[in-house]
Amino acid sequence: MDEFVFPRSLPCQTCATVAETTFTCIQCNNLAFCDACWSKWILHIPGAVGWNGKPHEKADPRVVDRLRQILEPTRTEQEHEAELLEDQDTTWFGYGRDASNHPQLYDYGRFAAIVAETQTEQMGERYPQLASFIGETGAGKSTLIKLLIDRQDLASPQGSKYYSPVTSSNQDRISTTGDVHLYADPSTLYATSPLLFVDCEGLSGGEAAPKQLRQTQDSQSSHSTANYSRRYATPRKIEWAQTPQTQRREFAVGQL
Ligand SMILES: [Zn+2]
Ligand SMILES: [Zn+2]
Structure with missing residues (x-):
């Protein structure tokens, strides 16, 4: 049996890399982006803002996961x-x-x-x-x-x-x-x-x-x-x- 490895982050939704940490975008349906692809995404280009009038925020998927566990425990x-x-x-x-x-x-x-x-x-x-x-x-x-x-x-x-x-x-x-x-x-x-x-x-x-x-x-x-x-x-x-x-x-x- 393979040892369970906690998934560090998902593959980048644009370039599919798993070589580096990706960030989750809560406002983009939880899509994952690597650092390079983040700002090329149409909703992340300079000047683009989300529902709160601020640019979308790069979220650490592990932090998002832990917060969900606290707020809506499964x-x-x-x-x-x-x-x-x-x-x-x-x-x-x-x-x-x-x-x-x-x-x-x-x-x-x-x-x-x-x-x-x-x-x-x-x-x-x-x-x-x-x-x-x-x-x-x-x-x-x-x-x-x-x-x-x-x-x-x-x-x-x-x-x-x-x-x-x-x-x-x-x-x-x-x-x-x-x-x-x-x-x-x-x-x-x-x-x-x-x-x-x-x-x-x-x-x-x-x-x-x-x-x-x-x-x-x-x-x-x-x-x-x-x-x-x-x-x-x-x-x-x-x-x-x-x-x-x-x-x-x-x-x-x-x-x-
Ligand atoms: Zn990428
Ligand atoms: Zn976004």
Whole structure:
């Protein structure tokens, strides 16, 4: 069996060369051009502009491919579930209920873990910065964070080696994540002020449990120790949740 080689780029649509890297033109139906043939194409001659009033842009086909994978992921349901399972490691804190059904805050220690894992001996005091993404369910918060993280090695065919959110396709309107997840910006990871992205569960998600929680909810109530046995969580009673209104999941998501 031949070893699979990741296709670097398509043959030039004009001269058919495969000897050099070709660029994709998004506005020309994703046609591929080598550098020499690019500017000879009728829609690329000097002065020609596209729908945005600018000349067509030479796109790296690998980058185009990776962006498509982020925006419109193609994967099986099993692959998606495996990604969601792995993403549980990025949970910072979440909302759950104790045995008497009283709301609790669960702290999974993600913030301390990121800072501790990236601490080196030369570093003095560090001042992590938090960038929170808050918005309606389905607005694309996770996609935005994923682009910010994955863009740092978009050309890598295997995908980003850093933790980044699991995104849903457009058709999927159930919130993808429960809880609040924390991701590190790779470019500032070892800096004095590392930038951390906070991905919050979407507002207006209602009382319906998000996709990620439903996976673990089949036999037990969410956030029982059995479901999250892989990680240690510190529970804290939410003292202000005293009325039926304030005890609702959606209320906590909106306030926290
Ligand atoms: Zn060519
Ligand atoms: Zn073009």
